[in-house]
Amino acid sequence: MIVVIRPNTPRPQIDEVIAEVQKLGYDPRPIFGTEQTVIAAIGDERTHHTLTSLTALPQVEKVIPVQKRHKLVSRESHSGDTTVDVDGLKVGANAPFCLMAGPCSVESEEQLISTARAVKAAGATILRGGAFKPRTSPYEFQGLGSEGLRLLSLAKKETGLKIITEVLSERHVDEVASHTDILQIGARNSQNFQLLIECAKTGKPILLKRGLSQKIEEWLLGAEYLLAHGNNKVMFCERGIRTFETYTRNTLDLAAVAIAKKESHLPVIVDPSQGCGRADLVRMLCKGSVAMGADGLLIEVHPHPAEALSDGQQQVDFVGFQQLVKDLQPLLGAMGRA
Amino acid sequence: MIVVIRPNTPRPQIDEVIAEVQKLGYDPRPIFGTEQTVIAAIGDERTHHTLTSLTALPQVEKVIPVQKRHKLVSRESHSGDTTVDVDGLKVGANAPFCLMAGPCSVESEEQLISTARAVKAAGATILRGGAFKPRTSPYEFQGLGSEGLRLLSLAKKETGLKIITEVLSERHVDEVASHTDILQIGARNSQNFQLLIECAKTGKPILLKRGLSQKIEEWLLGAEYLLAHGNNKVMFCERGIRTFETYTRNTLDLAAVAIAKKESHLPVIVDPSQGCGRADLVRMLCKGSVAMGADGLLIEVHPHPAEALSDGQQQVDFVGFQQLVKDLQPLLGAMGRA
Amino acid sequence: MIVVIRPNTPRPQIDEVIAEVQKLGYDPRPIFGTEQTVIAAIGDERTHHTLTSLTALPQVEKVIPVQKRHKLVSRESHSGDTTVDVDGLKVGANAPFCLMAGPCSVESEEQLISTARAVKAAGATILRGGAFKPRTSPYEFQGLGSEGLRLLSLAKKETGLKIITEVLSERHVDEVASHTDILQIGARNSQNFQLLIECAKTGKPILLKRGLSQKIEEWLLGAEYLLAHGNNKVMFCERGIRTFETYTRNTLDLAAVAIAKKESHLPVIVDPSQGCGRADLVRMLCKGSVAMGADGLLIEVHPHPAEALSDGQQQVDFVGFQQLVKDLQPLLGAMGRA
Amino acid sequence: MIVVIRPNTPRPQIDEVIAEVQKLGYDPRPIFGTEQTVIAAIGDERTHHTLTSLTALPQVEKVIPVQKRHKLVSRESHSGDTTVDVDGLKVGANAPFCLMAGPCSVESEEQLISTARAVKAAGATILRGGAFKPRTSPYEFQGLGSEGLRLLSLAKKETGLKIITEVLSERHVDEVASHTDILQIGARNSQNFQLLIECAKTGKPILLKRGLSQKIEEWLLGAEYLLAHGNNKVMFCERGIRTFETYTRNTLDLAAVAIAKKESHLPVIVDPSQGCGRADLVRMLCKGSVAMGADGLLIEVHPHPAEALSDGQQQVDFVGFQQLVKDLQPLLGAMGRA
Structure with missing residues (x-):
């Protein structure tokens, strides 16, 4: 998951989000950009909490999933063609x-x-x-x-x-x-x-x-x-x-x-x-x-x-x-x- | 229902549609326009056959329902507001x-x-x-x-x-x-x-x-x-x-x-x-x-x-x-x- | 921009993407997750190259913009209400x-x-x-x-x-x-x-x-x-x-x-x-x-x-x-x- | 055009619509059904007034076009394939x-x-x-x-x-x-x-x-x-x-x-x-x-x-x-x- 913080958010409020990401079971990796901060949340999105709820926090602009949500139907699970x-x-x-x-x-x-x-x-x-x-x-x-x-x-x-x-x-x-x-x-x-x-x-x-x-x-x-x-x-x-x-x-x-x-x-x-x-x-x-x-x-x-x-x-x-x-x-x- | 016949359809093929409308339980009323013929099919669309199947005939351009399909929920059935x-x-x-x-x-x-x-x-x-x-x-x-x-x-x-x-x-x-x-x-x-x-x-x-x-x-x-x-x-x-x-x-x-x-x-x-x-x-x-x-x-x-x-x-x-x-x-x- | 790399991509192909991100004017920050790698590309998305073209590379799964694209119309530019x-x-x-x-x-x-x-x-x-x-x-x-x-x-x-x-x-x-x-x-x-x-x-x-x-x-x-x-x-x-x-x-x-x-x-x-x-x-x-x-x-x-x-x-x-x-x-x- | 009158509309209000259809240049042909009346308006829909404005009248439920609106691009105008x-x-x-x-x-x-x-x-x-x-x-x-x-x-x-x-x-x-x-x-x-x-x-x-x-x-x-x-x-x-x-x-x-x-x-x-x-x-x-x-x-x-x-x-x-x-x-x- 990528958690995008709103521009101009003060550091303590960013830390709040980092703590929340950790609490919900992910390993948070903040990247401080020129205008905006994003937090990469490392963890299996399919088994952990859906971080999209974090957009309920005012300082979070959006939460973007990275992983595909399907697993058993995917080519990664089964590369051949099923008959x-x-x-x-x-x-x-x-x-x-x-x-x-x-x-x-x-x-x-x-x-x-x-x-x-x-x-x-x-x-x-x-x-x-x-x-x-x-x-x-x-x-x-x-x-x-x-x-x-x-x-x-x-x-x-x-x-x-x-x-x-x-x-x-x-x-x-x-x-x-x-x-x-x-x-x-x-x-x-x-x-x-x-x-x-x-x-x-x-x-x-x-x-x-x-x-x-x-x-x-x-x-x-x-x-x-x-x-x-x-x-x-x-x-x-x-x-x-x-x-x-x-x-x-x-x-x-x-x-x-x-x-x-x-x-x-x-x-x-x-x-x-x-x-x-x-x-x-x-x-x-x-x-x-x-x-x-x-x-x-x-x-x-x-x-x-x-x-x-x-x-x-x-x-x-x-x-x-x-x-x-x-x-x-x-x-x-x-x-x-x- | 209104059955719209394609332009330039010869009369016998129009009659075929009229007969089909009757067979399916409606009273057919053809109106011959300047370019196109339409057949008004008189009957209760909610209890009769769905005439839309007539568009399977090559001479039928489209079939247009006239009546509303909902009945018991309509204001016509019950004019007051239900509590x-x-x-x-x-x-x-x-x-x-x-x-x-x-x-x-x-x-x-x-x-x-x-x-x-x-x-x-x-x-x-x-x-x-x-x-x-x-x-x-x-x-x-x-x-x-x-x-x-x-x-x-x-x-x-x-x-x-x-x-x-x-x-x-x-x-x-x-x-x-x-x-x-x-x-x-x-x-x-x-x-x-x-x-x-x-x-x-x-x-x-x-x-x-x-x-x-x-x-x-x-x-x-x-x-x-x-x-x-x-x-x-x-x-x-x-x-x-x-x-x-x-x-x-x-x-x-x-x-x-x-x-x-x-x-x-x-x-x-x-x-x-x-x-x-x-x-x-x-x-x-x-x-x-x-x-x-x-x-x-x-x-x-x-x-x-x-x-x-x-x-x-x-x-x-x-x-x-x-x-x-x-x-x-x-x-x-x-x-x-x- | 967040560049998402496909699962199981070997390191040299990831480095290829990192080099391309740099070439197109961004500062690349890779984050290596449990299953997938993402590259945060630091730079002003409004003035730089649109990195979305990177999805033309087979090892790139998707490219996700972070910044809002509008600027002068935004509340960040002008917080009051325009009359x-x-x-x-x-x-x-x-x-x-x-x-x-x-x-x-x-x-x-x-x-x-x-x-x-x-x-x-x-x-x-x-x-x-x-x-x-x-x-x-x-x-x-x-x-x-x-x-x-x-x-x-x-x-x-x-x-x-x-x-x-x-x-x-x-x-x-x-x-x-x-x-x-x-x-x-x-x-x-x-x-x-x-x-x-x-x-x-x-x-x-x-x-x-x-x-x-x-x-x-x-x-x-x-x-x-x-x-x-x-x-x-x-x-x-x-x-x-x-x-x-x-x-x-x-x-x-x-x-x-x-x-x-x-x-x-x-x-x-x-x-x-x-x-x-x-x-x-x-x-x-x-x-x-x-x-x-x-x-x-x-x-x-x-x-x-x-x-x-x-x-x-x-x-x-x-x-x-x-x-x-x-x-x-x-x-x-x-x-x-x- | 087919003008559909609302159910239970009294005759004088139907006549009002018939008169309006005529005034706008069409030949009106009313068909009185069991529950609803429709008026077939005979005339070239491409050169006459767009009767759809009649739905502004409270007793008109809808107006349905019959003719196709395109002419020169149609197969009726030109049956062969243009090169x-x-x-x-x-x-x-x-x-x-x-x-x-x-x-x-x-x-x-x-x-x-x-x-x-x-x-x-x-x-x-x-x-x-x-x-x-x-x-x-x-x-x-x-x-x-x-x-x-x-x-x-x-x-x-x-x-x-x-x-x-x-x-x-x-x-x-x-x-x-x-x-x-x-x-x-x-x-x-x-x-x-x-x-x-x-x-x-x-x-x-x-x-x-x-x-x-x-x-x-x-x-x-x-x-x-x-x-x-x-x-x-x-x-x-x-x-x-x-x-x-x-x-x-x-x-x-x-x-x-x-x-x-x-x-x-x-x-x-x-x-x-x-x-x-x-x-x-x-x-x-x-x-x-x-x-x-x-x-x-x-x-x-x-x-x-x-x-x-x-x-x-x-x-x-x-x-x-x-x-x-x-x-x-x-x-x-x-x-x-x-």
Whole structure:
């Protein structure tokens, strides 16, 4: 930590801060500059007191952390690339590029099974589908719940696709975990730490979406919760952040893909459907994601998007998905991905 | 809903959209303009299919909702101002201005009881204190948990202050509810709908913080979940939104106070401590909040902010709090508040 | 400056950075911590090379500035409160609260003179009105230009009100300056440094609006340009920042009022009309602004807002303005302002 | 335009709005729904009064535009892809991919000429370099000015590269235009409409950067100013927007590349250096830009980034640039670009 003292602070008040730094467990090293004094506080910032509280003192201008706050997810802890095993299917930098696709919500057996078959035929290996849906309004379709989970299991049996579905509630964790291969933690729950801990305990692979206004550092720390609770089968998922732009639903932060891969050893997936909220842009964003080094994509596909019970505007139909996968091939080749 | 058709769309494709609107349960009324056609879709947008999925059709440019999505929280449902009864204490537009104050985290019996006495002496009627703390990093102090709840009950017994504390987990709802008078739903859980529903069911007063990047409409809909699940003892709490500005921790959106009071009948509280993250600004923001029509304040107070286990930088000390309350009196008078 | 070295960097590469710091004119003081090394670079950050370029070196993790970048606008340079003399009228913390009001755009002699009379009767001392208008689309009304300036001079002659109007172009600076008492620099030009310098040279009072996405530090540095070019008759104007929220046109950052007054000695004005873009909220935001310590307000007033040629949605009519001024009186009293 | 009337508005007040719509030049078509009335206002929104002022009426809830506001830049006006001729070099969708590279600031003859030779050898065809620099602080290096322009002309003579440089001031337009092949309008001046008009008049190709917080629609309308003033040699340049994220300097909005190409017929360039502010990410963002369909890149290159007089942290060195260009080849091939 670096503690910056306000200009023109008399020496006794500086000494007060030095004493406080020591009291809170750090080794204080003051550096007296021409105009301002700073105190370097030596010690492990992750295990000691958060010195930022010192800004409550009038003579302290600011306190600046030096160390990175994430540890287990960092490249310093684990320099290689982690491959996540999803019921036998490998996901990560050293595995084939991974296509996860399926409807936003599970709506019916026919809708789900037909979509599962279509996405499998086009090259997907994991089927997505929401059984429990977090909806902005209580009057919107909330998902089929347990019946949706049953249909996902059925789709797995019929097609052999692995399953990913979102878990919204600590109380559902066990039930959802028994029907899915990957537990998806959605953007709204990205800092629902109790849910994160419960999911970690299942030992299942987890896909952690970035929150709507989550800084990359906070996203890494969300994954740190999962690893710190014993689960390292973690995949990041960039799905767009909230900005002032209204043309798209969210602003897909493709730089975050490269950053997450640089700062951590975990796989990174991109969800372009949520990322823009417009079916007509999904194809282009898939290309950008591949070029930025993503390890996979999570794409919403629906038999009849215009009649979907949720987010039809961002779902592509079967033909669109087939075309999209075909269009990606040259880029995957150029990136050296299978 | 208004469905906007792209310019130069041939009539048969317009008819296709008209048919789809009808199929999804609305009465379609096309208006053929000079350059563009729009279709007004007559029907209750809150109970029918979300027509926004129609933008999946290539000839549809956009779909624009007309109705407000919130209902029970709106002034149309309930024109008067709701007063929330907090174990006999009234909060709302027709009640005295309400001061909630106390430490960010409950740290020890001595810390809590001394703070409770100090804030009571200065005029607060509700004691805040976090027992379960949502922290960005798993290595930060996570709160005393159940022991923190016990101390809050003790503080109530000792001082008579009502209690507000945050609930982070559906599994803790009952335990927390048995030790507190108000359940606080924090910014990170503002769209944790399962938690909202569990809290609603307790019948206890609820303080719903605005999410870090939550639009006002979404915040109103969060409260709509609570009312729709049978609990109308709801208070909004503006606590700042996340923007590009870094001088303050968050940007306190004081216009949102006036808007929440205009759009809904529920009380609105402001948390200036989280709102700026700097003790030196809290006093000023309290004044601004009163002038914007807030019904109360939630302020972090600590015996020794520089040594606090969480968020010391934004906590005021006892003398600071006393002064702050004194400074507010003329403004409360000018606003006609007791 | 603090230069943070990446963990596990070998000593020779650290020495390389130390040498570079010295070469760029600073006195380097390395501090070797348990995990990481930091180098405190002693020297005046405002006159030396910007060390941030050092992050181009692979072993440098980040470079953190210590000093504030603004100087002449800071309280350290000038501890008292600056009063700006506007053709004999005083504006600032030690002067009466200042009401600036008038139409968004000057549209006609009748519109302007009737508005001037109405706002004067209600208590305004400065008349606003746009002659040159920056409009998002080239097809929108661009203002009356020179004819608008002539009408502003006429209004001053008729009513005795001082005049404020926006200057958009370096080429117009002299012409505008000869018809106005305050040069307004709009949000879109807040970092048009050439325009700032030209305006500074006129010696006229300047109102500097905050840019749509301008950090407070950048806003202070904008004013620093004006003072560094010899003009200290500068007033800040908070007018809302751009965020994700769409209920209001901008998010009025009222904390910025208190911060600008704390960090600088210059007066701070608030423009609530641009700040929210909704006439129905302007009155409330005026109250909040007064309570936050603003030295004046800039309010859009129009005889018939619904027919205004620009921004009718945020203009109040004569009766509304009169009521608004009346409503402010108790708050101004509570804040100890005349 | 769609004018939405508040629920429960009595008929006479609806008629008032209908009359006002007519008075402002539109043909009003009311649609009476179950709960709310809307009035479709038929007429060209680009040439008529902006009806948004109607929200000043208490019975009007909101006014929603239907038409797109840009016209000359739209695909409806010009369905093919525009190729811009830069002194004989073609830029656009039907031309070879265009590499623009060079130092952030022109610092000296040696620095510029050596960089020009290096970037040419690596494949660039256009040399960038700032002579007039917009700097946040008045104490930072402001560029060499006219001397910088002279050096750019010299570099062109020596290497045959075309030149792009920023113009900051209306007063410099002619001087800059006589030394450059492309006039660059920077992010801070993206809505400096007087500068846009002056640049348009030169007839020179113009690169229009997106503003820090500019919506895509506003960016398109900025270009509309250029086309409406007779210059269609316009290239868009996405360079990142300002968000809450602090890991990167800006958030590069790669979806905006695809959107600008979909909505307009003009070429789109990406500036990844400003887009992230970190040399280590530039290479990855170049790949993402190519995959999103960009027509060219604008990259900062410096002989010794750590000692650069401006923005060293985001400049790559000669070896880095060479490698970057080499890495792009497979992707350009996959995208079918030369």
